[in-house]
Amino acid sequence: MSTISIVVPCYNEEESINLFYNEVEKVFTQMHDSNMPYEPEYWFVNDGSSDNTLKILQDLQSRESQNVHFISFSRNFGKEAALAAGLTATTGELVTVMDVDLQDPPELLPKMIKLIETENYDCVGTIQHDRAGQGKVRAFLSSAFYRVVNWVSNVRIEPNARDYRLMTRQMVNSVLSLPEYNRFSKGIFAWVGFKTTYIQYESQPRAAGKTHWSMSQLLEYSLEGIIDFSDVPLKLATWIGAISFLLSIFGLIFVVLRALIVGGSVAGWASLVSIVLLLGGIQLFCLGLLGNYISKIYLETKHRPKYIIKEQK
Missing domain, CATH: 1.10.287 (Helix Hairpins)
Structure with a gap:
């Protein structure tokens, strides 16, 4: 039976972790019923949370020790570091990156698997069809960022693409081979190449809690992306x-x-x-x-x- 590794960065997400795990488990149960023999390998990454995130991950891992693992940082290093740590720890033939707030619909996984199996894709990414609930200013700035970064960079980043994607082991190893300290994952995923396709979905609300990304943090992250991939x-x-x-x-x-x-x-x-x-x-x-x-x-x-x-x- 093949394994799908699931990398889940967590920062102050005590309300979402169990909800996320239960929803993903439902998807894998349905996959087994549909003769899709995949087992999940969870890698939750606690990015220096100040709430009960670590305690909840410890309890979840003790209950589901066969397929649930966690990494806990000594402090907050940021989402990019959490992604790098999670990808490094994975062992599955396929690897997916997902947000714990369920804004990345787990029910898309079977479709993503079929595209890799039947169309020989190395990566299936996701694109938000709309940005409902984000606010007009944030949506405008996001669209402007993708226009600017694709204008100044030799690497095309798909507009409104999420970090949520399913990748083959070969692509993951290629991503991990890039040693830079300053990481912008959307750009790295595009830079390594490989045969990639995207599927669209409607914007989903958070399952619980509030976003931890302020406007200033998003602007700083966008500037880092432009500088990392263009001179x-x-x-x-x-x-x-x-x-x-x-x-x-x-x-x-x-x-x-x-x-x-x-x-x-x-x-x-x-x-x-x-x-x-x-x-x-x-x-x-x-x-x-x-x-x-x-x-x-x-x-x-x-x-x-x-x-x-x-x-x-």
């Missing part, structure tokens, strides 16, 4: 600097000719200050972009581990 911002900063330099040359020529032809003038201090502030802002913007790339290099050269495991069963 276009650096090139853009170079072009902005070059254009500003050319404009300043033309401006200097204009000032000299004006002084020679019509004479100087003490007027125009306000416009001069505005121009200086504009150029100063452009310089700081370019330095900020450069600083982001340097900070990424700095973190990579430290060779620190992506996470530290305190407990694993």
Whole structure:
């Protein structure tokens, strides 16, 4: 009987864990009744939760020790680290990544398995058909992010794609072969290639609890994704600097000719200050972009581990 490893990052999800486990178990029971001989291997990753998430995972693992495992970090390292730890621990022939809040419908798993078995896909991903309940501003910013990242990057990331996907062992091993500290999984899944297809589904509400992603965290995560998979911002900063330099040359020529032809003038201090502030802002913007790339290099050269495991069963 084949095994499907299920990687489930958890951060303060005490209300969702048992709900998630019960729903996924229902799907596998239905699969067995339909002659789909797969057994689940759960890998819950406690990402430094401050609630009772770890206690619930310990209780669940003690009850279902044959197929339920958990990893607990020493502190909060972020979802990307949790995904990396979970993928590293898996042993199944197929591996799926799912959110514990049940916004990733477990009932899609049989369809995803059939696509891999019958169409020889290496990965079946999922796309939210809509963004109901997210708010217009967040939905707009999300769409804008995908447009920008696909414009500046050589790797195409499917718009509105979720981390929820089913992958073959070969693809998972390829993902794990990338050693970088700064990880953006959606981009990594796309970068490694392999034959991939996507299925769409309607946006699902959380089964319990509240989202832990604030608007500022989403914006920071989006910026990291763009920087991790493109050097276009650096090139853009170079072009902005070059254009500003050319404009300043033309401006200097204009000032000299004006002084020679019509004479100087003490007027125009306000416009001069505005121009200086504009150029100063452009310089700081370019330095900020450069600083982001340097900070990424700095973190990579430290060779620190992506996470530290305190407990694993």
